[in-house]
Amino acid sequence: MSSNLKNPVPHYINGEFVMSLSGETFANISPYSNEELNQVSQGRKEDIDAAVLAAKTAFKKGEWGTLKLNERLKYIFKIADLIDRDIEQVAKLESLDTGLPISQTKKMVGRAADNFRFYAEMVKNRMTGEAYHVDDEFINYTMQKPVGVAGLITPWNAPFMLETWKVAPALATGNTVVLKPAEWSPLTAHKLGEIIHEAGLPQGVFNIVHGFGEEAGAALVAQPDVQLISFTGETKTGSEIMRNGADSLKRYSMELGGKSPIIVFEDCEFDRALDACVWGIFSFNGERCTANSRLFIQESISERFIAALKERVQNIIVGDPSHGDTEVGPLIHKDHYENVKRYLTIASQEGCEVYSGQIPKHLSNGNFVAPTLLLNVKNDMKVAQEEIFGPVLTVMTFQTEEEVIELANDVQYGLAGYVWTSDMKRGHRVAGAVEAGMLWVNSQNVRDLRIPFGGSKASGIGREGGHYAFEFYTEMKVVHVAVGDHHIQQFGKKNKTATTHTKA
DSSP, rough: OOOOTTBBBBBEEEEEEEOTTOOOEEEEOOTTOOOOOOOOOOOHHHHHHHHHHOOOHHHHSSSGGGGGGHHHHHHHHHHHHHHHHHHHHHHHHHHHHHOOHHEEEEEEEEHHHHHHHHHHHHHHHHOOOOOOEEETTTTEEEEEOOEEEEEEEEOOHHHHHHHHHHHHHHHTTOOOOEOOOTTTTOOOHHHHHHHHHHTTTTTTTTTOOOIIIIIIIHHHHOOOOOEEEEEEEOHHHHHHHHHHHHGGTTTEEEEEOOOOOOOOOOSOOOOHHHHHHHHHGGGGGGOOTTOOOEEEEEEEHHHHHHHHHHHHHHHHOOTTTTTTTOSOOOOOOOOHHHHHHHHHHHHHHHTEEEEEEEOOOOGGTSOOOOOOEHHHHHHHSSSSOOOOOSSEEEEEEEHHHHHHHHHHHHHSSEEEEEEEOOOOOHHHHHHHOSSSSEEEESSOSSTTTTSOOOEEEEEEESSGGGGHHOOOOOOOEEEEEEOOOOOOOOOOOTTSSOOOOOOO
């Protein structure tokens, strides 16, 4: 980070790094030690209003709205190059701020640069209109235009990658941006501001306001000049955002909670299914929206699979996130740690066997939760129905395909799902039957930037990714052009042959 951690993290508004108008700050706490890392500017309504005004002015009156496409995309490619240059630095900041293992943050930062390059190419090659020739009278064609000011509210898990996942298409399509990062992970959002400032974007095109959701986030949602709200986070918060922004009829994109099933049939490739299951729940410290947090194992292999899971859980390396061999680090914040621990207590009360790995004694100051299996779980238990968002796997068994589909769908969420079987007919059937926006068959969670990302039911509204993001970030305009003298009805024109009716 170019700025010293001893200095408070400022906002970035209208091309300048500025402190809150109130002068207030809040503490950013290390997940590893629970000691203060630094202070962060505490944004409120007046700071949001200033950022939105800057973004609106840049969109309506600044050069951003009139730039040739290739000129705009030069900025997008430059941002990607600067991220690549600073991968090591950004990865270290992300690990420090979130507790995610450094080996995982390095990969995510690389994907952040890909987000910018991908959307620069997509806008150039895929953001195209359609044309329809109607006889010899009309040509009708469509065009996609930027909407205006995009309000982006991002989460604290994988913050840098998920911020760029929204910022890249918003800017590439020609919108201006006000970003409200999660208050628990401000460091790499500030670094993104420094990178974009160095890239030389015109003033007001990109803005950051730090602060709490109930203050800065709520003000951004309520701001009438913000036309777009893209939010990633809890389902309950998503519902609140939609209520708060209803008066101004905003457009929403919501990627919300998940309680995703992984279904393991007896004919699976056992070791690969085991690898995918363990990675899918315990990577990212379990703080992954698409985590396979509900495991359904066919009964005939359940004893063997659970024994293998127990062995893996005991061997997962829990440690300092800055160490290259660490596989699971501390949870993001003490409040979240306490919530995950609360679910483990609930699991015991509901009759589950709680089987956990080990946490080294020297890590007692951090927010560490050992990788945990919840055994003897029933699908109607709280721990099987509610999102825990930590390194906790609920384990259940099934006998038939029909039974497991019913169990998998008996939950409010519908973000992702995973199926492991050697019978590809069954793989397709089950993938089609599970109520989720995304399904992986014989695969762990891998993402293709060309493919839509999002969920069904309580897991979200809309899709991001690929050209599908254009549906959110652009307005579709239709132009009808007459190319011939088509018939136009003539209302009010005097008809000489018409009979004049007079009163007798």
